[in-house]
Amino acid sequence: MDMVEAYLTGLKEIRSTGGAAPETSYYGPLENLLNEVGHKLKPKVRCVGQVADTGAGHPDFGFYTSDQFQKTKDAKPLPGVLT
Numbered sequence: 777m778d779m780v781e782a783y784l785t786g787l788k789e790i791r792s793t794g795g796a797a798p799e800t801s802y803y804g805p806l807e808n809l810l811n812e813v814g815h816k817l818k819p820k821v822r823c824v825g826q827v828a829d830t831g832a833g834h835p836d837f838g839f840y841t842s843d844q845f846q847k848t849k850d851a852k853p854l855p856g857v858l859t
Contacts, residue, residue, distance in 0.1 A: 779808075779809055779812040779813070780809070782805075782808070782809070782812075783805050783806070783808065783809040786802075786804065786805030786808070787802055787805055790802060790804075790805070803825050803826075803836065803837075804825075806837075807823050807824075807825045807837065810823035810837065810839075811823050814839070819841045819842060819843075820841065820842060821839050821840065821841055822839070822840045822841075822842075822845070823837050823838070823839055824837065824838045824839075824840060825837050
């Protein structure tokens, strides 16, 4: 299954439950699609959903390149990385 087909299938499955919120219930499949696309970019880009408010409101998603991630498991998260 290609990435767009997987996205559309995810939307259909969520909608078919009858319990989906109008917008936010569909964020999971969208995040997965954006990560599939981002993985093919150079540099690779990672989509993170529901990121912290850094002064411009509460964004639904943030996009990060590998240099914006910690390199060691013991490191604290980078403070104030722009989304």
